[in-house]
Amino acid sequence: MKAAALVRPGIVELVDVAEPECGPDQVVVRVLGVGLCGSDLGVYSGSRPVPRTPWVLGHEGVGEIVEVGGRVRDRRVGQRVAIEPNYCCFDCPPCRSGFTSACVNRVVIGIGVPGLIAERVAVPAAFTFPVAEHVALVDLVCAEPLTVARAAIRRAGIAAGDSCLVVGTGSQGLFLCAALVALGVTPHVVEPHEGRRELAVSLGAVVADDAVRDVDFVFETSGVPAALPPALSRLAPGGTAVLIGISAQPLDLTLWTIVYRQLKLVGSLIYDHPADFAGTVAALEDGAVAPHRVLRPGFPLAAAPDAFAAVRSTAGKCWIDLTA
Ligand SMILES: [Zn+2]
Ligand SMILES: [Zn+2]
Structure with a gap:
């Protein structure tokens, strides 16, 4: 069986791996698609260490159940699932x-355990979410980053008609824009990369000019510390900044800014099990959001090395299409 693995920092190769064995509480999934994102790039570049090499990459996976463990009663062969x-x-x-996103023992696929860019993978049944057949693969493969975006929206408490600024329209910012538009919010966006800006506009966002002030919410997705203070200056007094992008660098920000203007800062990390993923699946099934417009054409498994090399410069999301 083939998989895409990191063999050393910056080098991805197709490798042969053993067939997964289905544990009693697991299912084996034939993988159909895997999205790539910034955290994969951390593993790819070597900045996020992994237990060993070759190390199978990828965490945003979807597929079809081909085997069900002995103790699993609520999954069946043939179901399509998001992992x-x-x-x-x-x-x-x-x-x-x-509050499972704050779990002190959290295990991350692709970092703590091998990833999903493989023909078949064994995963705990409880972490698979069956999805109706009518949801297209190109929408389904967006389930994980869309859930990150929808959890940020839930934690923000933003509602239809509120004003907001989205800083950064990398793929996470784009999924956020798609989810905000679906909610009835028109996001204003700040993004230096023209292609990414245009993609956001095609989703229903508006490029923020200098007149955009006093917004109710800021969503920071870039992870660039210098981008936050100017964004906060556009918040209305009492407004909420939701921070999604991550950086270890210090912020150039005074307490005066936050206290005097009574701003709320909300960190949003991934999502909470199981409600956030279940909510995304329901939204995909009823067509409330069609996130596939964020995706670029899929790379076949054999071209996984090219896909990793393309992530940083591509507007929109790169993904591996294992049906190609
Ligand atoms: Zn991701
Ligand atoms: Zn825990």
């Missing part, structure tokens, strides 16, 4: 309160 790639432990204090 939630963050396994919470269900047992630590945050997990017990439903």
